[in-house]
Amino acid sequence: MAAPAVKVYGWAMSPFVARALLCLEEAGVEYELVPMSREAGDHRQPDFLARNPFGQVPVLEDGDLTIFESRAVARHVLRKHKPELLGSGSPESAAMVDVWLEVEAHQHQTPAGTIVMQCILTPFLGCQRDQAAIDENAAKLTNLFDVYEARLSASRYLAGEAVSLADLSHFPFMRYFMDTEYASLVEERPHVKAWWEEFKASPAAKRVTEFMPPNFGFGKKAEK
Numbered sequence: 001m002a003a004p005a006v007k008v009y010g011w012a013m014s015p016f017v018a019r020a021l022l023c024l025e026e027a028g029v030e031y032e033l034v035p036m037s038r039e040a041g042d043h044r045q046p047d048f049l050a051r052n053p054f055g056q057v058p059v060l061e062d063g064d065l066t067i068f069e070s071r072a073v074a075r076h077v078l079r080k081h082k083p084e085l086l087g088s089g090s091p092e093s094a095a096m097v098d099v100w101l102e103v104e105a106h107q108h109q110t111p112a113g114t115i116v117m118q119c120i121l122t123p124f125l126g127c128q129r130d131q132a133a134i135d136e137n138a139a140k141l142t143n144l145f146d147v148y149e150a151r152l153s154a155s156r157y158l159a160g161e162a163v164s165l166a167d168l169s170h171f172p173f174m175r176y177f178m179d180t181e182y183a184s185l186v187e188e189r190p191h192v193k194a195w196w197e198e199f200k201a202s203p204a205a206k207r208v209t210e211f212m213p214p215n216f217g218f219g220k221k222a223e224k
Helices: 015-027 070-081 091-124 131-154 171-177 181-187 188-202 203-208 218-224
Strands: 007-008 031-034 059-064 064-066
Touching: 007 015, 015 031, 015 070, 015 181, 015 203, 059 070, 059 091, 070 181, 091 171, 131 181, 131 188, 131 218, 171 181, 171 188, 171 203, 181 188, 188 203
Parallel strands: 007 031
Antiparallel strands: 007 059, 059 064
């Protein structure tokens, strides 16, 4: 059997790699996940740096095309295989996907990622978490999820009545964020909670979740 034409380099528990994998799964694209080890420094080896000079995952190879940056990978996959998830039906639909994808990138990822880092990774590394940083970013997410609650009370998904990349792009950090005590920020808002519960239950999200153990697999170690 021929190897898949699409290869993804990275460790699947990374939220950035997961974003690429989720879009591949949603689009029904056969792919090969090329195993790498962060601990071994595979991302700093010359052969990987030839694919991404910044030494970051994921990298996607699609035939002769090699690209990096998770949102660029996601857009390429969907543009090629499932453009409706980019709002391809009209310029107005595409604009709304772009708006909410920018919100995810600039308003959601950093505060959610900071809380994930401080609540999950920092204890695993044997360090004391920075509660001031957590509180600051929890306040940002409180305001953001209030906006989402209002938006999702008026439309089923962020960009309208159909699921799009604007929704899917939230999944990787939300998956880990919901393992923290700050998951209540989602659970307290009925429309945000329903939105999250619906798209995390999709077949594609379930398949990607298999690569993303709770607490990055660190939970039991961090408790010791």
